Amino acid sequence: MSLPGGGSHPAPWQRLSPRMLLVHPVHEVLRQLPLVIGSLFLGSATGNPWLVALALALTITVGVLRWFVTSYRIASDEVQLRTGVLQRKVLSLARNRIRSVSTDARLLHRMLGLAVLRVSTGQEARGDSEFTLDAVAADQVPRLRAVLLADSLGAPERPGPPGRVLARWHPGWLRYSLLSVTGLAMIGAAAGIAYQAGATAALRNSPLAQSGVDIAQRFGAAATAAAAGAVVLAASVVLSVLRSLVTYGNLLLRRDAELLHLEHGLLRLRENTFDMRRLRGGTLREPLVVRALGGARLDAVMTGVTGIGESSLLLPPCPAGTAHAVLADLTAKSDAATGPLRGHGPAAARRRWTRALAVPAVLALVGVIVEPPVWLWAVWSGLTLCCGLLAADRSRSLGHRVSAGWLITRSGSLERRRDCIAGAGIVGWTVRQSWPQRRAGVATLIAATAAGVKQYRVVDVPEELAWSVAAAASPWVAHNRWARRSTR
Amino acid sequence: MFEQTRQANRERSPADLRDARPMDESPAADITLVDPAYPPSRKAPLVWAIGAAIPFLMLVPAQLAWISLDRQAGWLHASAAVLTLLGIVAFVVVAPLWRYRVHRWEISLAPGAPAVYVRSGWITQERRIAPISRVQTVDTYRGPLDRLFGLADVTVTTASSAGAVRIVALDSEVADRVVAQLTDIAAIGAEDAT
Numbered sequence: 177m178s179l180p181g182g183g184s185h186p187a188p189w190q191r192l193s194p195r196m197l198l199v200h201p202v203h204e205v206l207r208q209l210p211l212v213i214g215s216l217f218l219g220s221a222t223g224n225p226w227l228v229a230l231a232l233a234l235t236i237t238v239g240v241l242r243w244f245v246t247s248y249r250i251a252s253d254e255v256q257l258r259t260g261v262l263q264r265k266v267l268s269l270a271r272n273r274i275r276s277v278s279t280d281a282r283l284l285h286r287m288l289g290l291a292v293l294r295v296s297t298g299q300e301a302r303g304d305s306e307f308t309l310d311a312v313a314a315d316q317v318p319r320l321r322a323v324l325l326a327d328s329l330g331a332p333e334r335p336g337p338p339g340r341v342l343a344r345w346h347p348g349w350l351r352y353s354l355l356s357v358t359g360l361a362m363i364g365a366a367a368g369i370a371y372q373a374g375a376t377a378a379l380r381n382s383p384l385a386q387s388g389v390d391i392a393q394r395f396g397a398a399a400t401a402a403a404a405g406a407v408v409l410a411a412s413v414v415l416s417v418l419r420s421l422v423t424y425g426n427l428l429l430r431r432d433a434e435l436l437h438l439e440h441g442l443l444r445l446r447e448n449t450f451d452m453r454r455l456r457g458g459t460l461r462e463p464l465v466v467r468a469l470g471g472a473r474l475d476a477v478m479t480g481v482t483g484i485g486e487s488s489l490l491l492p493p494c495p496a497g498t499a500h501a502v503l504a505d506l507t508a509k510s511d512a513a514t515g516p517l518r519g520h521g522p523a524a525a526r527r528r529w530t531r532a533l534a535v536p537a538v539l540a541l542v543g544v545i546v547e548p549p550v551w552l553w554a555v556w557s558g559l560t561l562c563c564g565l566l567a568a569d570r571s572r573s574l575g576h577r578v579s580a581g582w583l584i585t586r587s588g589s590l591e592r593r594r595d596c597i598a599g600a601g602i603v604g605w606t607v608r609q610s611w612p613q614r615r616a617g618v619a620t621l622i623a624a625t626a627a628g629v630k631q632y633r634v635v636d637v638p639e640e641l642a643w644s645v646a647a648a649a650s651p652w653v654a655h656n657r658w659a660r661r662s663t664r
Numbered sequence: 665m666f667e668q669t670r671q672a673n674r675e676r677s678p679a680d681l682r683d684a685r686p687m688d689e690s691p692a693a694d695i696t697l698v699d700p701a702y703p704p705s706r707k708a709p710l711v712w713a714i715g716a717a718i719p720f721l722m723l724v725p726a727q728l729a730w731i732s733l734d735r736q737a738g739w740l741h742a743s744a745a746v747l748t749l750l751g752i753v754a755f756v757v758v759a760p761l762w763r764y765r766v767h768r769w770e771i772s773l774a775p776g777a778p779a780v781y782v783r784s785g786w787i788t789q790e791r792r793i794a795p796i797s798r799v800q801t802v803d804t805y806r807g808p809l810d811r812l813f814g815l816a817d818v819t820v821t822t823a824s825s826a827g828a829v830r831i832v833a834l835d836s837e838v839a840d841r842v843v844a845q846l847t848d849i850a851a852i853g854a855e856d857a858t
Contacts, residue, residue, distance in 0.1 A: 479823070604794035604827030611787050624794075624827030631826030640694065647695040652777040652795050658697040658770070 189247040189258065193313045195288045196243050202284060204239030205232065248309060250323060255295065257307055269307050273297045275480025277321045278448040278487070281314065286445060289314045295324060296480060296487075321449060339432030342502050343491055345424055345440070352493030353420035355465040359412030362419070424492045429502065436476070436506075438490060448487070454479045456601035456627035457582070458490070458503045460513055460594040464569075467592065472499040475628070476506075477597060483629030503596065509582055512596045517575030517586055523616045524636035525571035532567035536560040566590070576634045578648035583623060585634045595632045599649035601625045607642045614639075621645055697791065700770030700781045707813045708767070708833035712760035715809055720752050762786040769831040771796075771842065773849055780820050780829045780846075794829050798822045802846045804839055818842050 205212060208231075215231035218224075241261050248257045255274075257267040279291040290311040297307075312320060392400040427440035436450040457477040466472065474491040481488050491499050500513035536559055543556065569589040576585040583602070586594040604624035613619060619642045621634040634645060640662075647654035654661075705711075727748060731741050768783045778796040783789065805817040816839035820829040834842065 603798040603822040603824050604792065604829070606790050606792040606826070608785075608788065608790040614789070622826060624822065624824035626823035630824045640696065643697050644695045650795075652779070653697075653793065654695050655777040656697075656779045656781070656793070657772040657774055658700065658781055658793075660696050660698055662694045662696055 187249045187251045189249045191247050192243060192309060193290055193311060193316075194243070195290055195313070196311055197240060199284055199288060199290065199311065200242045201236040201239035204235045204242070208235045211235070255307070255324065257309070267307055269295060269297055271324070274324055275454060276448065276450060276478075277324050278446070279317055279321075280447075281311075281445045283443050285311055286314075286443075291317050291445075291447075293317060293320060317447075325449070325451070339430045339435075339437070341428065341430050342505060343427070343429040343494065343498050345427035346494075349424065349471075349492065349494045350417050350420055352466050352469055352471040353416045354413055355469070356416040356420070356493075357412075358419055359415035359417075360408075362415050363408060363412055420492065427492070429490060431505070436490075440492075446486075450476060450478055450481065452506075454481075454627070455506060455598075456625055457595065457597040458506055458512070459483075459596070459628065460499055460503055462496075462592045462594070463493075464590045464592070466493045467496075470496055472496040474499045474502055477595070477601075477625075477628035477632075479601070479625075479627040481628070483627070488628065507582065507596055507598075509580060509596075512582065512584065513594065515577060515579070515584070517577050517584065520574040520576070520618070520636050521638050523618050523638065524574050527612070527616055527618065527636055528570040528574070529564075529567045532563040532570070533560070536563055574635060576637060576645060578645055581649070583632070583634075583645070583649040585632060587633070587635045597623055597625060597627075597632050597649075599651075601627055602650050605643075605646040605650065605653060607639075607646075609639065623649070697781070697793070699783055699791075700768040702769050704764065704767050704769070704831075704833040705813075705815055705835040705838070707815060707835075709760040709764045711809050711813050711815055711833060712763060713756050716755040716759065717752075720748065720756065723748060759786050767832065769834075771845065773845065778849060780831075782829050782831055784830070784832070792827075792829050794820060794822050794827055796846070796849055798827075799846065802843050804843055806836075816840075818846075820846065 212228070212231050212235065215227045219227035238261060245261055245264075246257070246259050248255065250271075252271075254271055255269050259265050259267070274295055274297060276296045278294045278296070280294065281291040285291060291314045292311045293309040295307040295309075309320075388400075395403075422442050423444075424440050425442040428438070430437045431452070434452045436452055436455070437447070438450070439445065439447040455476060455478050459475040459477055461473045461475060462471075463473075471493045472491075472495075473489070473493050475483070475488045476490050477483065478488065491502060503513040504510050536556065539556055539559070543553065566589055569592075570587075573586055573588055573592050576583070578584070578599070581599040583597045583599055584594065585597075586592065602623045602625050606622040606624065607619050608622060609619045613636070616636075617639050618636040619639040621637050621642045623632045623634075623646075624630065625632065634642075637645060643653065643659075647659065653659065727741075727744060730744075763784070763786045766783060766785055766789055769781070771780050772778055773796075779793050780796065780799070781791070781793045783791045799820050800823055801821045803819045803821070805819065806815070810816055810833075814836045815833050816836050818831045818834060818839050820831075822828065831839075831842065
């Protein structure tokens with residue numbers, strides 16, 4: 177197949193990999209599972225077993241049809257995707273708007289040597305408007321990626337020298353998921369689904385429930401509850417660690433000159449290529465439980481990549497040193513991750529304390545009125561202590577620094593984050609003050625950028641400093657009509 | 665009612681990042697920004713008040729009907745009435761006047777660093793500035809009330825969803841002039857954009 181060079185001759189429409197003829201029906205059946213199960217019930221209830229066969233045949237036909245009706249083409253200036261069995265749809269993307277190309281291969285895809293290719297323009301694209309080639313042969317991916325990114329990146333036609341490896345997964349990284357709540361969330365979700373499906377009703381009179389009641393009677397309710405809790409906790413830890421292993425095992429972050437290449441996943445392999453020239457910084461995220469174990473995670477701040485979730489992830493929880501080194505490498509600034517910050521002063525700290533202690537104070541007031549049992553006061557003291565520690569940590573986190581055109585800002589405790597944003601990528605500034613902030617003499621400075629989560633905040637900076645910080649990061653702020661230099 | 669003036673995409677070109685001028689470790693001087701000069705239209709408080717009053721015009725009769733139908737629970741009626749009254753005072757009387765005192769806007773076309781600068785809000789106030797060189801689109805919006813009173817909002821968007829600058833409740837002719845000015849200078853910027 178030749179690449180479209182001249183504009184005179186329209187590029188041919190191409191089909192996805194024929195192997196999708198196997199995958200589509202399976203996915204279609206999975207997607208229409210409720211329908212299939214419904215027909216199963218209906219079939220057995222009415223004594224018409226062919227209903228199931230009909231439903232299955234229908235979904236499989238739709239799945240097969242999907243391959244025949246889906247085609248794409250790469251023209252000189254745009255890429256197009258034609259889809260839809262009943263509703264025909266053509267999705268067009270200008271090639272120079274393409275910002276990133278990622279691939280993703282689930283188990284079935286991998287077994288067949290396929291990969292889903294996702295083209296992103298940086299606009300919010302969800303569901304139908306997403307440009308996804310599901311799927312092409314995995315060996316086609318490097319060529320397609322180069323072709324698709326050629327216009328926007330000027331990616332080299334010839335493969336450059338193999339890049340430097342910035343980070344490689346290590347089994348030790350698993351320890352950061354020990355305290356993760358993902359396992360608990362998974363158990364909760366499973367329990368929720370079971371409950372929805374009416375498992376509790378089925379369980380009520382089952383032998384399993386009966387034996388549970390017997391055990392509870394023999395060992396006492398408290399011991400049984402404790403044991404059950406321990407089992408759930410252990411399961412949660414195992415699940416968290418397993419999930420982390422499956423998702424991030426064999427993670428590799430590589431930098432080839434101007435391209436950043438991330439791949440990870442043991443079962444479902446995901447690859448993401450970022451253009452370094454669209455990098456506007458990085459966010460070091462240190463959730464409390466990860467921080468306590470000396471870890472951190474790293475997100476990319478890029479134009480054309482959503483700032484939250486999987487798409488901007490560079491490093492999952494990993495040793496802080498690794499995350500710091502990668503951030504320093506990306507920003508070409510050795511102290512981006514570790515350099516000292518300028519604190520936000522007593523007013524900002526007071527606001528943290530007031531907020532954290534508001535709940536215990538209200539509870540104390542209620543307690544004085546209703547006079548609860550003494551042990552509740554012990555709980556209250558514990559809560560107050562935790563709130564105090566939280567306030568102290570939150571105050572300590574607050575800080576910012578501007579140096580060499582980079583804005584660095586840090587805030588939060590349970591979800592502490594340190595954003596490093598390139599001043600050149602900032603397209604606007606906001607100084608926001610709520611009424612309490614005006615009274616306290618602090619302001620929240622918001623840097624607007626086209627990258628990442630679009631807005632990065634310097635929380636509760638002393639109000640007289642706010643514009644100075646903005647001006648230091650974006651020189652144009654200091655050069656406009658309204659700027660006044662004060663001598664203090 | 666949207667009129668949109670779109671100009672060439674002005675996302676950062678790759679070179680910009682590398683050309684970022686190194687600055688000193690700390691801000692060289694303490695910089696403050698004086699407020700922008702121009703208030704919104706004189707009719708703005710009236711229009712805001714009417715806009716805020718509309719929901720209450722439905723809420724108050726509903727409450728009266730409730731009181732007349734259900735004569736029990738007097739304290740419930742009283743507290744609801746007080747809440748409504750407080751709402752009316754806050755949103756129909758205080759907010760429009762307060763906002764009129766706070767809202768200011770100005771566009772600087774000075775060659776050094778042309779920018780749009782707006783101050784807005786009432787309880788929570790904000791000042792927002794965006795350089796003209798980063799402006800992507802200039803929209804005007806006229807709602808039904810705005811049209812009745814000859815007002816318009818001008819929204820200046822940038823590449824960031826958090827960076828849009830809104831100049832609200834301008835007299836129509838002022839809004840048109842602002843849009844014309846902004847699109848003019850934006851076109852100039854587009855010419856020498858690299």
